[in-house]
Each structure stands twice: as C-alpha cells, then as structure tokens.
Amino acid sequence: MAATYPVDGTNRMKRRHDRGFYDHETVHRLLDAAALCHVSYVIDGQPFCTPTLFWRKNSTLYWHGSSASRMLRNQAEGHPVCLTVTHLDSLVLARCGFNHSADYRSVMAFGRARPVTDPAERAEALVDAVDLLFADRTAGLRPSTGQEIKATGVIAMDIERASAKIRAKGVVDEEEDYDLPIYAERIPVRTVLGAPEPCSRLQPGVERPASLAGYHEGRPLEDALAEVRSAAGD
Amino acid sequence: MAATYPVDGTNRMKRRHDRGFYDHETVHRLLDAAALCHVSYVIDGQPFCTPTLFWRKNSTLYWHGSSASRMLRNQAEGHPVCLTVTHLDSLVLARCGFNHSADYRSVMAFGRARPVTDPAERAEALVDAVDLLFADRTAGLRPSTGQEIKATGVIAMDIERASAKIRAKGVVDEEEDYDLPIYAERIPVRTVLGAPEPCSRLQPGVERPASLAGYHEGRPLEDALAEVRSAAGD
Numbered sequence: 001m002a003a004t005y006p007v008d009g010t011n012r013m014k015r016r017h018d019r020g021f022y023d024h025e026t027v028h029r030l031l032d033a034a035a036l037c038h039v040s041y042v043i044d045g046q047p048f049c050t051p052t053l054f055w056r057k058n059s060t061l062y063w064h065g066s067s068a069s070r071m072l073r074n075q076a077e078g079h080p081v082c083l084t085v086t087h088l089d090s091l092v093l094a095r096c097g098f099n100h101s102a103d104y105r106s107v108m109a110f111g112r113a114r115p116v117t118d119p120a121e122r123a124e125a126l127v128d129a130v131d132l133l134f135a136d137r138t139a140g141l142r143p144s145t146g147q148e149i150k151a152t153g154v155i156a157m158d159i160e161r162a163s164a165k166i167r168a169k170g171v172v173d174e175e176e177d178y179d180l181p182i183y184a185e186r187i188p189v190r191t192v193l194g195a196p197e198p199c200s201r202l203q204p205g206v207e208r209p210a211s212l213a214g215y216h217e218g219r220p221l222e223d224a225l226a227e228v229r230s231a232a233g234d
Numbered sequence: 235m236a237a238t239y240p241v242d243g244t245n246r247m248k249r250r251h252d253r254g255f256y257d258h259e260t261v262h263r264l265l266d267a268a269a270l271c272h273v274s275y276v277i278d279g280q281p282f283c284t285p286t287l288f289w290r291k292n293s294t295l296y297w298h299g300s301s302a303s304r305m306l307r308n309q310a311e312g313h314p315v316c317l318t319v320t321h322l323d324s325l326v327l328a329r330c331g332f333n334h335s336a337d338y339r340s341v342m343a344f345g346r347a348r349p350v351t352d353p354a355e356r357a358e359a360l361v362d363a364v365d366l367l368f369a370d371r372t373a374g375l376r377p378s379t380g381q382e383i384k385a386t387g388v389i390a391m392d393i394e395r396a397s398a399k400i401r402a403k404g405v406v407d408e409e410e411d412y413d414l415p416i417y418a419e420r421i422p423v424r425t426v427l428g429a430p431e432p433c434s435r436l437q438p439g440v441e442r443p444a445s446l447a448g449y450h451e452g453r454p455l456e457d458a459l460a461e462v463r464s465a466a467g468d
Contacts, residue, residue, distance in 0.1 A: 010280060015302055035336070036322050040274035040283035046244060047281050049274035051320035051340050068249055086285035088270050088425070093446075096375050097364045098382040102269070106285050130331045141330050142411055148332040171433040180376055183440050184433035187449050191322070194422025199405040201412045208417055212327075215421050 010110055011161040021164040024059070030107045030164050031056050032229040033222035034085040035133060039063060041081050041113070043074050054083065055132040056229075061109060062116070062125050064154045072153035075113035081157055083109045087222065088189050095173045095182040103170065103186070109162040116154040125154045135211045135228050191221045244344055245395040255398040258293070264341045264398050265290050266463040267456035268319040269367060273297060275315045275347070277308050288317065289366040290463075295343060296350070296359050298388045306387035309347035315391055317343045321456065322423050329407045329416040337404065337420070343396040350388040359388045369445045369462050425455045 003024040005011070013020030021027065031037075037054045040047055050071045054063040061083055065072050075081060089103040116122050126149065127138045170186035195217040198208065214224045237258040239245070247254030255261065265271075271288045274281055284305045288297040295317055299306050309315060324337040350356050360383065361372045404420035429451040432442065448458045 014304060015300060035325065036320060036338075038272040038274075038283050038285075038318055038320070040272075040281035040316075042276050042279065042281050045276065046314050046344070047274035047276050047316045049272050049283055049316045049318040049342065051272075051318060051338065053336060066249060070248060080280050082274075082281045082283045084272055084283040084285060086270060086272070090428075091269065091367065091449075093368060093371070096382070097360060097372060097378050098386065100364050100367075102287060104270075104285065108283065110280070126331060130334050133325065133334075134327060137327070138331060141416060142414055144331050148330070152332065170431065173433075173435075177376055178435045179437065181437045181440050182375060183436065183442055183446075185442070185446075186431045186433075188428025188431065189425060189455055190428055191423060191425045194324075194424055197404065197420045197422065199407075199418040199420075201407075202417065203413065203415045206415050206417050208419070212417075212419075215325075221423055 005159060005162040008161060011108065011163040013163060013165065016165070019165045019167055021166065022162065026164045027107050027109070027162045028056060029226075030087065030105050031061070031085055031109070033087060033226050035221065035225060037063070037083050037085045039071070039081055039083050041071070041075055041079060053129075055128055057128065059159045061111075061157045061159060062128065062154060064125070064129055064152055067151055067153040069153070072155060075115070075155050077114060079113045081111060081113050083157060089168065090170065090189055091187045092171055093183070093185050093187070094171055095177040095180050095184050099173050101167065103168050105164070105166045105168070107162060107164045109157070109159045111157040111160045114156045114158065116156050122149070122154055125156070126152065132229055132232055133225070135231060137211070140209065193217060193219050193221055193224065239393060239396045242395060245342065245397040247397060247399065250399075253399045253401055255400065256396065260398045261341050261343070261396045262290060263460075264321065264339050265295070265319055265343070267321060267460050269455065269459060271297070271317050271319045273305070273315055273317050275305070275309055275313060287363070289362055291362065293393045295345075295391045295393060296362065296388060298359070298363055298386055301385055301387040303387065306389060309349070309389050311348060313347045315345060315347050317391060323402065324404065324423055325421045326405055327417070327419050327421070328405055329411040329414050329418050333407050335401065337402050339398070339400045339402070341396060341398045343391070343393045345391040345394045348390045348392065350390050356383070356388055359390070360386065366463055366466055367459070369465060371445065374443065427451060427453050427455055427458060
C-alpha cells in the first residue's frame, strides 16, 4: 500500500471527498512543483500568513530567513504551523454564478516548527535552499561566511498531517442549464518563466552554466522545479 | 496626504523598511492584481492557511465558499484573520548562497471575520464575486436560486491594518563579489492566461461576449484583473 499521511479532524476533507488526497506521492509532487508557500502561525492569538520560499526533504519542509525576522523568532520549538502551497490552474465561467469556480491543486501541511540548530542539518539545509532550486549551484558559489550563516534562521517542520486538494474539471453546470444560451468557458492560468536576465556586472567570459538549461523562457515554473527535485531524489 | 492604513506592532516592517508600504493605493493595487489569496485563521490554537478566491470593495475584503466548509464555519464574528496575497516576480541567482532571493510583491491584511448576513450586502457580494472577475457577467447568467444563495457563505473582513512588501531589484551582491567569475541572473516569473477553452456543450450560436476580450492568451492574469477592477472603481 502506498505511504499516506495520517488523517484526523485537522486534515480530513469533510466535503468534496473526490478532491482530497493524503498519499505521500500526491502531496510531495504538489509541494515540489512550488518554490513559494504561505506559512501560518499564531502570535498572541493573532494569525499571521507569511509568504516564503521553501523546500522539502523526505517528509520534512524547510524555510529560512533573517534570524531577526518576526516570523522566524516566533516559530519557536513546538509551535503549530500550517504550510500551504497552491497552484491556480484556471478560472471557470459557468452558466450561473454558483458554478463559477477555479481549477487548482493545493496542499495544506500541518506540523510543529523546529528551529534547525544542529550544525550539520543547518549546513545541509543552506545548501538545499539553493541546490533544490538550481541543481549543483552551491559548489560554484563564493562560500558562505560565518556571519551569513549566523544571520540566517532555518525552520524545519516534520509533516504530521497533510492533505492535497485538486479540482481539475473545468466547466461543470447543472444538467438543465446546458440548454441555456449562455456562454461558458475555462480560462487556463499558468505560471511561466520569462527570458533569463544575466547580471549586468558579470565578469568577461562568464557563461550561463549548462545546469540552468531547464530554466528557459516560456517553461512552466513547476516543470523546471520538478525536474531539479526529481533529479535530487528523496 | 495619501490615505494609509494605521501601523502598529502587527503590521510594521521591523527590518527592510525600504520594502514596506502602508498606503491604500499600493495595498489595494496589489490586492486587485490577484484573484487568489491565502487566509489564515485559528481553531483551538492550530493555525490554518486556506487558499481561496477573494475580492475587494473599498477597504473591505470578501471571500466565499460552501456554508458547510470548515473555513467558513470557523470564521465566526470577530475572529482574527490574516489575508495574504503574493505575486512572485522572479527567482534571483546571486554569487553567494546568502544573496539568492526572489522578487515579489505581497500584502498582508489583518482584521476580523464578519459573516455577511444582511440580505442586501449578501446579494451585492454574490454579484461582485463574479463581476469583479468578469465585467458585467452576472446580468447574463441564469439567476441564482434560493438554495444556491443559502448554500453560499460569505465572509467580509474590514481591513484594520495592512502592509505591502515589495522586492524588485534582481541580483544584488556584496560589492567585492562582483569581481568573482561567477554567473548570476534574474529569472522572471509571470502568471499568464492560456487560450480560453469554450465549454464543449455551448448551444449553437452562443458566442464569447466582448466583455471577456481582456482575458486573452498570453496576457498576465494580473493585468486582466486590474482592468476589470479599475473599471468597476471603488
């Protein structure tokens, strides 16, 4: 049987059962197709929803930022967090207001924040932060300084529960409404790469590494990310 | 003086002051450029981060969903929420790991949930939910039934505090690192529309309304949205 995340009242899809998935394969695939997530956490009863870059290793999600940031200072050991990724795939225009909708793929992952303090896990995380976006990039960079490493906070969240939700069906109307003379359509939405813009201050002879070939104009961002991450494996 | 949202410990940019904006014009422009947001709320101490479509009227944000959904049932009168919108504009590859970054424009808006129960505000909200995505569309649709209206929950949040955060500078390295023979670039990221896909069950002679002309292949989603919303005015 395929590995799945445990299901309880937090992540169970109470309605729309047909849209819900809990298996690692689906959840991880949708996470790996994104660079950006939204992390929710609570300070004194007030929820915050902060966008940030993130990455996955096995069933652990990581994000990082300035050690001084509010988000990182308040994501102390054991604090509950929810990390959500959403891919908007279309806008759906139906024959009545009620059936207007959108196609999307999303994951909500639940766990507890764990500031990464172990030096080995921290060092690996700071490499992954770059190399799980751009394969093998760290090896060719100016090494991080002690001050840079100290200034970077890293948070891990072992996924305790997660659910994926997928709508991928375009226009769906009430059966009797298909007879009406009303226009309906699905408008696809895609997040794509533009033409890479080399830094204007490159040294003479410095060429774009072949390892960046997957990042080319017009390609869906998620395809470029999935390629890097499937090559990195679990 | 331009209208701004009040600033306190919740929304003040403590670091990176150059990236922070509190004026209505900037905050509203970034909100109006998005159809999708992430809403954070708290149930029994556990934060949830739910993606949903939303829209703005003046300084009030609205979202809707099934009356039976967990999100809507738990966003009771007065519950604190945070609604965040993020536009990812690029991935930035620098000459060291520390300066890898992304260009983005985001808004975090804070307030309290207010279930919309007044019949007039509800009726207006259900029209806006469609017409602030697709100009004048509701007038040509099959009218909503009482059952559909009953099944739709609408939440409003009057914005009490908000901040916009913008990074738009591509590659920025330490001055001495520009001398290194390391490749660096900015990779633009755009969310664009695909070719509209008419419903396969359209009645003969039903044409695409001219009012949808702004939704055409290759156009950035945010431009199409901004056009509809600036025409609707405040």
